[in-house]
Amino acid sequence: KKIGVQNIIATTAVGSLNLDMKPGDFVIIDQFLDFTKNRVTTFYEGGERGVAHLDVTEPYCPSLREKLRLSAQKSGIAVHTKGVYVCTEGPRFETPAEINMFAKLGGDLVGMTNVPEVTLAKEAEMCYATVSMVTNFAAGISPQPLTHHEVLETMAANAENIKKLIMECIDIMDTDTDCTCQHALAEYGGFKL
Numbered sequence: 262k263k264i265g266v267q268n269i270i271a272t273t274a275v276g277s278l279n280l281d282m283k284p285g286d287f288v289i290i291d292q293f294l295d296f297t298k299n300r301v302t303t304f305y306e307g308g309e310r311g312v313a314h315l316d317v318t319e320p321y322c323p324s325l326r327e328k329l330r331l332s333a334q335k336s337g338i339a340v341h342t343k344g345v346y347v348c349t350e351g352p353r354f355e356t357p358a359e360i361n362m363f364a365k366l367g368g369d370l371v372g373m374t375n376v377p378e379v380t381l382a383k384e385a386e387m388c389y390a391t392v393s394m395v396t397n398f399a400a401g402i403s404p405q406p407l408t409h410h411e412v413l414e415t416m417a418a419n420a421e422n423i424k425k426l427i428m429e430c431i432d433i434m435d436t437d438t439d440c441t442c443q444h445a446l447a448e449y450g451g452f453k454l
């Protein structure tokens with residue numbers, strides 16, 4: 262924010278809870294479930310800044326997500342255009358019982374990095390979108406276990422595609438266009454560094 266960045270494209274490696282989202286697939290996530298426990302979740306912790314109640318009806322920038330979708334289409338990369346990301350505290354992996362619970366709650370993917378980064382970016386009035394890369398099925402989801410070799414192969418193929426996708430997206434970005442994300446805290450007087 263201090264150096265003038267307006268758009269953030271984040272990547273995450275995730276486990277999948279959804280049999281339609283397979284190892285190697287890309288997902289332009291649109292919602293999250295927050296199961297983190299020990300993180301600073303806001304720039305607004307009272308005091309001089311006060312408290313701000315951020316609207317997260319659309320936690321990820323719809324405009325940037327659409328640009329990612331178009332870039333994928335142009336690059337011939339198949340993507341899922343929505344998905345629910347479950348963020349766990351980690352660093353340990355999830356138990357099969359936890360995975361079962363997340364799937365029942367509507368989660369598609371599980372990772373440890375995307376929250377609260379996404380909401381902090383929104384508080385800072387920046388456009389933020391994420392491409393999640395499925396590396397494996399979560400514990401107890403896949404009928405047959407994936408080998409470590411398969412995960413490495415998938416990641417290697419993905420590394421090229423994710424670069425292609427992001428470069429294409431940067432090409433079609435227009436930093437002059439205004440976005441609602443850049444006014445996310447308008448009713449609180451806007452974000453101040």
Ligand SMILES: [Zn+2]
Binds near residue numbers: 324387389
């Ligand atoms: Zn935006």
